[in-house]
Amino acid sequence: MVDVWQTAMDHAVGAARRAGQVCCSGALIRCVDQVVREALQDDRKVMTKSSSVDLVTQTDQKVEQLIIQSVKEKFPTHRFIGEESVAAGESCVLTDAPTWIIDPIDGTTNFVHAFPFVAVSIGFSVNKQVEFGVVFSCLEDKMFTARRGKGAFCDGEPLQVSDQEDIKQSIIATEFGSSRDPEAVDRIFSSLRNVLCIPVHGVRGAGTAAINMCLVASGCVEAYYEIGIHVWDIAAGSLIVSEAGGVLMDVDGKDGGPLDLMSRRIVAANSRTIAERIVREIDAFGPPRDDEP
Numbered sequence: 001m002v003d004v005w006q007t008a009m010d011h012a013v014g015a016a017r018r019a020g021q022v023c024c025s026g027a028l029i030r031c032v033d034q035v036v037r038e039a040l041q042d043d044r045k046v047m048t049k050s051s052s053v054d055l056v057t058q059t060d061q062k063v064e065q066l067i068i069q070s071v072k073e074k075f076p077t078h079r080f081i082g083e084e085s086v087a088a089g090e091s092c093v094l095t096d097a098p099t100w101i102i103d104p105i106d107g108t109t110n111f112v113h114a115f116p117f118v119a120v121s122i123g124f125s126v127n128k129q130v131e132f133g134v135v136f137s138c139l140e141d142k143m144f145t146a147r148r149g150k151g152a153f154c155d156g157e158p159l160q161v162s163d164q165e166d167i168k169q170s171i172i173a174t175e176f177g178s179s180r181d182p183e184a185v186d187r188i189f190s191s192l193r194n195v196l197c198i199p200v201h202g203v204r205g206a207g208t209a210a211i212n213m214c215l216v217a218s219g220c221v222e223a224y225y226e227i228g229i230h231v232w233d234i235a236a237g238s239l240i241v242s243e244a245g246g247v248l249m250d251v252d253g254k255d256g257g258p259l260d261l262m263s264r265r266i267v268a269a270n271s272r273t274i275a276e277r278i279v280r281e282i283d284a285f286g287p288p289r290d291d292e293p
């Protein structure tokens with residue numbers, strides 16, 4: 001059978017690697033050379049989006065344009081949902097058309113502070129279903145990939161989620177997100193308290209949703225949950241988790257329900273048992289959807 005999307009996926013892998021090289025050279029320069037960093041200050045001017053802690057740099061914008069341009073040349077009819085294009089006013093509606101869902105730098109706050117986890121995340125959906133996902137963890141130089149129905153891989157090696165079914169023997173990943181609204185922060189802390197006090201072995205967060213999800217797929221953590229993420233943070237990672245044998249859920253209601261890419265809520269876990277337990281412990285508040293006008 002002809003694998004219609006393989007060419008697109010090969011293109012995504014090349015684009016993510018090239019984009020990652022742009023991000024990494026910036027991040028590494030910050031780590032190692034104060035003088036160069038100061039010289040580049042203009043180029044790495046930090047701007048803000050939805051709040052004073054929702055950061056964006058010129059590198060995010062440049063990398064997104066690089067990816068979009070290269071895809072447009074090869075696949076002129078395809079559509080895009082890109083984090084920085086949406087921030088600039090483009091619509092964020094997922095249709096049935098082939099759509100590239102791009103986060104040029106997932107972990108922008110890490111990037112700005114030279115905290116060494118940043119990723120380029122490219123998901124590709126058709127009929128609102130993710131067909132492939134590519135996450136390039138550029139400072140680790142790890143390429144995570146998944147094709148629907150064909151497994152998940154890191155640098156070509158198959159990925160498998162952890163087989164731990166006991167949440168009390170687990171590590172859970174989560175993030176605090178970029179809202180500093182005290183009421184939202186209280187709800188995030190109350191969920192975190194409930195999860196910690198199950199008790200679990202520990203809670204971690206890499207500062208990028210995409211890498212957190214690759215950690216679930218790799219079996220290093222049993223689950224990742226977050227409320228407030230966006231479709232570009234999770235499109236690629238969600239397929240990588242499910243193709244590694246994991247489970248995806250929304251956090252709405254008692255039993256979670258299926259993942260809705262636009263709902264800004266996700267639980268990605270190694271098993272249904274652990275996913276459902278997390279859903280029971282967390283406060284399922286609903287930020288405005290990504291596709292809400």
Ligand code: IPD
Pocket residue numbers: 055083103105106107108109175176177178206207208209210226228229230233
């Ligand atoms: C952010 C990261 C972070 C998560 C935020 C995201 P960005 O993405 O994934 O881990 O907590 O919710 O917005 O802004 O760096 O692309």
